[in-house]
Amino acid sequence: MTTFDERDTELGRARVRDNEDLEAYYAELDRLDAGALWTVANDIEPWEPHAFAVPVLWPWAELRGRALRALDLVSPEEAGRRVVYLRNPQRKDISAACGLLFSGIQVMRPGERAPGHRHGASALRFIMEGAGGYTIVDGHHVDLGERDFVLTPNGTWHDHGVAKDGEICLWQDGLDIPLVNALEANWYETHPDDYQTALYPDNDSPRTFGSPGLLPASYRWQKSYSPLLRYGWDETYEALQKAASVGHGDPFEGVIMRFTNPHTGGHVMATMGASMQMLRPGEATKAHRRTGNIIYQVAKGSGHSVIAGKRFDWQEKDIFCVPSWAWREHANASASEDACLFSFNDFPVIEKLAFSRSEGLAENDGHQYITEN
Numbered sequence: 001m002t003t004f005d006e007r008d009t010e011l012g013r014a015r016v017r018d019n020e021d022l023e024a025y026y027a028e029l030d031r032l033d034a035g036a037l038w039t040v041a042n043d044i045e046p047w048e049p050h051a052f053a054v055p056v057l058w059p060w061a062e063l064r065g066r067a068l069r070a071l072d073l074v075s076p077e078e079a080g081r082r083v084v085y086l087r088n089p090q091r092k093d094i095s096a097a098c099g100l101l102f103s104g105i106q107v108m109r110p111g112e113r114a115p116g117h118r119h120g121a122s123a124l125r126f127i128m129e130g131a132g133g134y135t136i137v138d139g140h141h142v143d144l145g146e147r148d149f150v151l152t153p154n155g156t157w158h159d160h161g162v163a164k165d166g167e168i169c170l171w172q173d174g175l176d177i178p179l180v181n182a183l184e185a186n187w188y189e190t191h192p193d194d195y196q197t198a199l200y201p202d203n204d205s206p207r208t209f210g211s212p213g214l215l216p217a218s219y220r221w222q223k224s225y226s227p228l229l230r231y232g233w234d235e236t237y238e239a240l241q242k243a244a245s246v247g248h249g250d251p252f253e254g255v256i257m258r259f260t261n262p263h264t265g266g267h268v269m270a271t272m273g274a275s276m277q278m279l280r281p282g283e284a285t286k287a288h289r290r291t292g293n294i295i296y297q298v299a300k301g302s303g304h305s306v307i308a309g310k311r312f313d314w315q316e317k318d319i320f321c322v323p324s325w326a327w328r329e330h331a332n333a334s335a336s337e338d339a340c341l342f343s344f345n346d347f348p349v350i351e352k353l354a355f356s357r358s359e360g361l362a363e364n365d366g367h368q369y370i371t372e373n
């Protein structure tokens with residue numbers, strides 16, 4: 001786990017050397033299902049936030065065809081959800097893509113429906129390809145278009161489908177499943193009618209809550225998640241462009257907008273947040289690091305990110321992750337077009353538990369040295 005650090009010789013760190021008496025003592029404690037803290041203290045108290053996950057880029061050029069093959073191999077009824085999940089090589093045991101976040105690619109063909117269910121985990125979706133997709137969340141029917149961002153918060157019934165005259169749809173599913181399982185709080189129910197029936201007019205959620213700066217005056221919202229279930233790409237992209245036009249920007253992120261619960265201004269769900277950022281033509285950000293895990297999807301354009309000293313080149317629809325506390329910086333490859341990155345994260349949890357910490361890189365004009373290719 002934690003490797004030896006020269007600071008471990010400092011007073012206040014465990015530095016007991018083994019001897020025969022101690023070994024006999026440890027064996028006695030072991031038989032009692034106990035142990036001496038100083039044998040594990042340095043491992044369980046890292047000097048800095050320690051991420052298990054490593055940075056990974058999943059290229060869409062490789063993934064897309066594999067996801068499509070699942071169309072002929074399993075039905076949504078057999079599979080429950082026809083999803084190819086993205087597995088961090090260091091998080092195989094918990095099926096996580098990064099930190100305690102899950103990511104997968106779901107694929108559905110026209111006329112298909114995935115049965116309704118609900119669970120303790122929350123989910124979000126970022127639509128990658130296809131027209132005619134929809135989801136029903138607690139009776140609210142929401143149409144899904146490319147690059148839309150959609151919520152299915154914890155405990156809500158959800159099922160998805162694609163209209164008969166639609167296209168094959170592919171989207172990224174982001175879930176907090178590994179987090180909820182780590183907290184031993186997950187549960188699962190199938191819908192009593194197999195599939196939900198819409199209980200409200202189509203798209204009532206975005207139509208009621210999706211107008212900037214406006215909320216129904218009489219509405220009272222008590223839930224832990226946003227009443228706005230879909231954030232459309234056109235409005236999101238326009239918001240970034242407008243902010244950029246008046247010089248808004250961040251040296252570490254470019255122009256970045258956080259998806260918010262319009263009722264509170266806070267994160268969209270209790271456990272997961274999400275953002276869209278724009279790297280202006282030719283823009284390269286400076287490196288910083290922070291606690292919390294992030295999974296990115298390239299919404300538009302191409303470029304590269306340097307993560308923990310390693311360069312990852314990305315194209316539209318590639319997915320990549322940045323583990324907690326890894327240095328990261330992003331660059332747009334184009335001098336004439338902007339590039340946009342969608343991302344989701346565990347920041348609501350980090351913030352609620354008061355674990356937020358961040359810093360910019362001071363050396364080398366704020367850029368990492370590339371140490372690994």
Ligand code: 1HN
Binds near residue numbers: 081083104106158177
């Ligand atoms: C789930 O419920 C969906 O509802 C997708 O579409 C992916 C991955 C793990 C656990 C539950 C969905 C999922 C999931």
